[in-house]
Amino acid sequence: MVGPRRPLFVLFGSSIVQYSFANGGWGAALADIYARKADILVRGYSAWNSRRALQVIDQIFPKDAIEQPSLIIVYFGGNDSVGPHTSGLGPHVPLSEYIDNMRKIATYLKELSESTRLIFLSCPPINEDMLNNDSSSILSPIVRTNEASRHYSEACIEVCKDMDLKVVDLWSAIQTRPDWRTSCFTDGIHFSAEGSVIVVEEILKVLKEAEWEPSLHWKSIPAEFGESSPYDVVASDNKSTVNVSEFTFHREKQWD
Template sequence: MVGPGRPQIVLFGSSIVQYSFINGGWGATLADVYSRTADIILRGYGGWNSRFAVQVLDQVFPKDAVVQPSLVIVYFGGNDSKAPHPSGHGPHVPLSEFIENMRKIGEHLLSLSDKTRVIFLSPPPMNEKQIQLVFGGAIKGRSNEVCRPYAEALLNLCSEINVKGVDLWNAIQQQDDWMNTCFTDGIHFTAKASEIVVKEVLKVVREAEWKPSLHWKSLPIEFPFEFGVPNSLSLSEIELMRNNQLGPPPSATIL
């Protein structure tokens, strides 16, 4: 491990997480935003559902680890909500089991330490026609009609177990022409969709009454040495300017 130790922010989930560092992805943007204040750790597993996640919780997040994450952002649900395959195989997980799995995940993560915080991302909508155009018959059984109850049930669970929730289901659909601008293949995110994810995540982090705060503006900058050159900007000023695009516009409170 390299030092000094920073807060750890872990991204845990399926392909929405695994691919979050490509195509202007939301994971890469968070890593940039927190580049001098926290470490973004990727634990994404394409094709996984909540059932797989529960099986590896103790390995990915051991309770006896010397350092526990400060924040875990979790995404599962898209694969769980896929229609059952006639063979009985495939990623489908019934809604009731999905919620119980997510409850187990949330409770396990919260038990890691009294300073570990958790955010669940709801399943987003999808572009069903684009999925068909890109994948043909290779991917079947994905639909907004089936996915929506998973998103709604997950957000309800968040309030039950003291986990913060990000409503990607509605946030994505508020984007103009979202079906044509938010997906690379009908499922995975473009840079535009990832921008929405980042803004929604940072809004939750900023508004959360966590002590200490985990918002990027509240965390100390590592090695805040000044250049000592007359009329030069301080490192703090440079960091604020670099991330200025993520700050709320005048009179707005989105972040």
């Protein structure tokens, strides 16, 4: 009994990706939504910027790999947008270089295979007050502003428009919730469960609307080994079984 190969989805980016399986995160939600439909692989690197990602992208996604991802969701920009440090150290990447780096990342990933699809996530807003109240004694002061996040978000969106790539405008999407400053973050930057719901909704919206063949929306992908079996749970008629391979009753939220 051999079914079709499961699609491989890779989440690639900085800490918003690395932490996406924590605190009811968006990566964990995608893994649940795509259970028995696609494999979700996390390639998240806390504190990384686009410059560092570009240095090793060929090791993370080797072009000679036997299997290439069906979908890569990419997020960089939050750390790039941090204000420059007087020492020259730190994650800051000038906006013009960030734009160039994102173009190079997109170009490289597009060349992995003809069937590899990309979705970019733009910089979300931040809660500056929450962030400033959560400073660490082991770190030099870090300058993060909503205004900088907006500029880098707009730059990411513009790159994607120019390259005909799918992009989620997290800057705008998060702020559609009136209480976003207090509900969407754990520390002013990283998403809470409520913030992650918005991220998942926006990703699923892109996947549903994309005219990709084959479709990568979860409702379009059959469950692996989803055929009925006499070993399924017994129905109330005591004569047949019920195929529960695509039941979603366990989810608090029913995703579209």
